[in-house]
Amino acid sequence: MRICAILSHPYGLRAPFWCAVLAGLLLAPGALALEPEAELRETREAIQDLERTQEERYAALQELEALLADAARGTEDSRRELRELAQARSRQEAVVADQESRVDEARERLETERRAAARLVRDQWQRERHVGRLNGQGGDDRHQVAFAVRIREAREQALESLRDRIEGLEAEREALARERAVLAEQEEQARAAVADLEREEARQRQAMAELEAAIEDEALELERLQRNAETLEAVIEEVEARSAARAEAPGDSAPAQPDVAFAELQGELPRPADGRVIRSFNDSRGSRLRSRWRGTVLEVENGAAVRAVHYGQVVYADWMQGYGFLVIVDHGERYLTLYSNVEEILVAEGATVGAGEQLAVAGAGSEAIAPGLYFEIRHNGGPLNPEGWWPSQ
Secondary structure (H helix, E strand, O other), X not given: OHHHHHHOOOOOOOHHHHHHHHHHHHHOOOHHHHOHHHHHHHHHHHHHHHHHHHHHHHHHHHHHHHHHHHHHHHHHHHHHHHHXXXXXXXXXHHHHHHHHHHHHHHHHHHHHHHHHHHHHHHHHHHHHHHHHHHOOOOOOOHHHHHHHHHHHHHHHHHHHHHHHHHHHHHHHHHHHHHHHHHHHHHHHHHHHHHHHHHHHHHHHHHHHHHHHHHOOOHXXXXXXXXXXXXXHHHHHXXXXXXXXXXXXXOOOOOOOOOOOOHHHHOOOOOOOOOOEEXXXXXXXXXXXXXXXXXXXXXXXXXXXXXXXXXXXEEEEEEEXXXXXXXXXXXEEOOEEEEEEEEEEEOOOOOOEEOOOOEEEEEOOOEOOOEOOEEEEEXXXXXXXXXXXXXXXX
């Protein structure tokens, strides 16, 4: 028993094998000749090497998950920046187009007034010349010249303000064009950054998948899943505690409630996205693991909209190890819905969302997190089967 206690593996898998082997050696004839103390020492060292290897793999796995989280957050930030730049550029394009239209109209007005002024000068000069001839002044053009100068000066004064407006519009258009060029450059930089980050994220995911495939000890993977579950449970407990504190706070203004309570939607709750169920509630997560799914996984197209299934408040919107980007919505009466393994979050913590409002953008499946969009329903902290809440097919 003492030997078995010494040899017990921290994950509890190989100890029975080693105990049986050593018991056979120690009980066999001539066992004393095998120098059991030396054998025990060698066996202990071998187990320590195994433990060290498992610990190193687990540490590497944690490091990869942290790197994956950083890469995913960076990618999400770049996508958001790119989207904001595109929106700003679209607004600026509209402003530039409007200004260009105003400049073109002003130029047309200027040309029209120039032609009208020219006709005025010519007509006036002809009238004055005709009058002069009638008065016997046909040979003297000095009067006509003086009159033409006065007409020209009046025309220039009339057009001076219009020229100033046109110059101002052209300067504004040039400034807007420069700003548009800067925005286009920033958009291109953001696009390149997104491409780099997506490649990095893909590399990290591949590395994680390779590392998980290399780990044969199911206890290590179960420990990882257990750690992820404990992290989520801690967040849910904190969310429920904050919700309870708000409800009990005197004078606290509670947000408006929907006409229909979440509890009344069983059998009528919409899905968070269109897609078939590929992992059902309580299904085994894998042939070599005893862990089970506590929600439902939907096969959803990458980039599809992920929507809130009911009115509520966003109480969590960030990356969580083991779940990827995760959004948790509090629907009141201790009902929560969880949407994880999304590519990009479009809502902020604390925001109030309505039924059908888009929360996120669906991402690609991942064996490290889920092969599709992961959806959970929680009540009083415990998971419920989402398929029991959806309309029967």
